[in-house]
Amino acid sequence: MLLNGKIAAQSLQKKLKATLDLRLEKGLRAPHLVAILLGNDGASATYVQAKMKACQEIGFKSTVLHLPENTSQAELLAHIHALNADAQTDGILVQLPLPKHIVEKQVILAIDPKKDVDGFHPENLGRAVIHLPTFLPATPKGILELLSFYQIDVQGKHCVVVGRSHIVGTPISILLTRNDKIGNCTVTLTHSHTQNLETHTRMADLLIVAIGKPNFITADMIKPGAVVIDVGLTRIADERKKSGYSLVGDVDFEGAKKICSAITPVPFGVGPMTIYSLLHNTFLAYEKAQDDLTEKGALEEPSVFF
Ligand code: NAP
Numbered sequence: 001m002l003l004n005g006k007i008a009a010q011s012l013q014k015k016l017k018a019t020l021d022l023r024l025e026k027g028l029r030a031p032h033l034v035a036i037l038l039g040n041d042g043a044s045a046t047y048v049q050a051k052m053k054a055c056q057e058i059g060f061k062s063t064v065l066h067l068p069e070n071t072s073q074a075e076l077l078a079h080i081h082a083l084n085a086d087a088q089t090d091g092i093l094v095q096l097p098l099p100k101h102i103v104e105k106q107v108i109l110a111i112d113p114k115k116d117v118d119g120f121h122p123e124n125l126g127r128a129v130i131h132l133p134t135f136l137p138a139t140p141k142g143i144l145e146l147l148s149f150y151q152i153d154v155q156g157k158h159c160v161v162v163g164r165s166h167i168v169g170t171p172i173s174i175l176l177t178r179n180d181k182i183g184n185c186t187v188t189l190t191h192s193h194t195q196n197l198e199t200h201t202r203m204a205d206l207l208i209v210a211i212g213k214p215n216f217i218t219a220d221m222i223k224p225g226a227v228v229i230d231v232g233l234t235r236i237a238d239e240r241k242k243s244g245y246s247l248v249g250d251v252d253f254e255g256a257k258k259i260c261s262a263i264t265p266v267p268f269g270v271g272p273m274t275i276y277s278l279l280h281n282t283f284l285a286y287e288k289a290q291d292d293l294t295e296k297g298a299l300e301e302p303s304v305f306f
Contacts, residue, residue, distance in 0.1 A: 001150065001262040003229070005142070008149040009272035016276075016283060017058045023290070024059065031286035032061040033091040033117065033278070034083055038076065038102065039069035043235055044095045051093070054275045060282060073102055077110050084112040090289050091117035091282035096167070114288060117281035120167060128171065131178055135281040140172040142273030143208065143229055144182045152206075152227055152262065159185040160204035162197070162217070162250070168210040168231055176206075197221070207260075214248040219255035228256055228263040231270045 024030065033055050037048045048064055055062035065079060076094075083089045092115045098104050108116075113123040119137035127134035136144070147154055159176050163169035169189060176185040188200050201207055201221040209217050210231035222228060232250025249266030257263055264270055 003146055003150050003152075003227075003262050003264045004268060005146055005264060005270055005272040006268040008146055009142075009276040012145065012149070012276050013054070013058055013279065016280060020059055020283065028290060029088070030059055030061045031090045031282050032063070032088055033093065033282045034063045034065060034089050036065045036067065036076070036079060036092070036094045038067050038071055038095070039099050041097075044097070048095050050271075051275055051278060054279055055282075058279055060279065069099055071102075073106065076102060076107060080107065080110045084110075084115060087289070089115065090286040091115055091278075093118045093278065115285055117278055117285055118167075119171075119281060125166075125171065129174055131180070135284065136175065136277070137167055137171045138277040138281065139168045139210075139231060139270060139274045140175050141277040141281070142270055142275075143172055143231075144175060145277065146229070146264070146270070146273045147182050147227075150262065154182060154206055154227075155184040157185050157205035158188070158203055159206040159208065160188045160190060160200050161208045161210070162190050162201065163210035163212075163231075164189055164191040165210060169208075172208055172210075209250040211250050213250055215250070215252040217251040217256070219252065219259050222256055222259050224259050225261045226259075228260045229270065230264050230266050233266060233271060 035048045035051060037044060052062045052064060067076065080092065083092050092111050094107050096104065098107065108120045111121055113121045116124055117135055119125070119135040119141065124134045128136055154176065161169050161173045173187045173189040176183055177187050185206065190197055190200050194200065198221045201217065202223050204223055204226055206227045207222060208229040208231065212232055212234055214232065214234045214236060228251055230249035230251040234248050235245040236248050237244065238246040247267045253263065253265065
């Protein structure tokens, strides 16, 4: 089965739009997502564009704060603080990676957790760990939504995650161990120091790969019948393409599709689900902001995420 993230995201976005339209009919303002983009990295600009396009399609207001490459840490933090204080801004995302002179961790900590729609702030990650309502990090949340959309039963299964980044590998490994419908897995989290990686991947009923190395996972590393989620997204020069590049995943799709039971394509697998999750988190942030305005303090917790 092809786990088509484009189809799943379109269907979920349609439902979200219907919910939003009810709010707009009541005269409420639209949710507002602000993306901060530093410098001129082509891939980052493309990802931000895709996020903004999705906002427009669903009826969200979106703003890109495009800052020069040499923006200082202090200037960037000042922009974030201003957005934290702005009642018309529901969600803030800072597109990663950042230029080398910026301390990424400080940037993540500066975003108000109530507007942290990427779900990277430790307060939100901590809440996710102990299963409190929160903004789940967008890509792991998108993976959960995709598994749910295609009714993949993961409970009790052995999941192997390859890559332990703070934005994908580590959070998805935690989320899949939680006592939840899309959870209750036994998880092995692997990284570049893991010995005999293939002995682990071959035991996976659910294999999630997020390392950024094109076609790294080959068919011989996959258990027959496994479900494979390929998060990897690398631009490879391709003269045949108008853009001049192709997007390639971490899994050798052609080989893997012959042995697994289900697999995500690249592109149009995890990518659109990440964007949907960002929209959903922004909507949750907006609802909380609206509640604050109408019934001040009525909601102690952010809305349920999933
Ligand atoms: P990252 O920060 O680039 O880190 C890569 C991870 O892979 C690290 O944990 C590293 O281990 C591990 N790794 C590298 N080589 C390995 C090997 N040979 N065996 C096992 N593990 C290895 O990760 P990321 O930010 O999660 O990005 C990973 C990929 O996913 C990239 O291609 C990125 O573009 C893509 N991505 C896609 C989306 C989407 O929406 N589709 C979202 C986010 C990321 P160490 O920790 O030991 O160094």
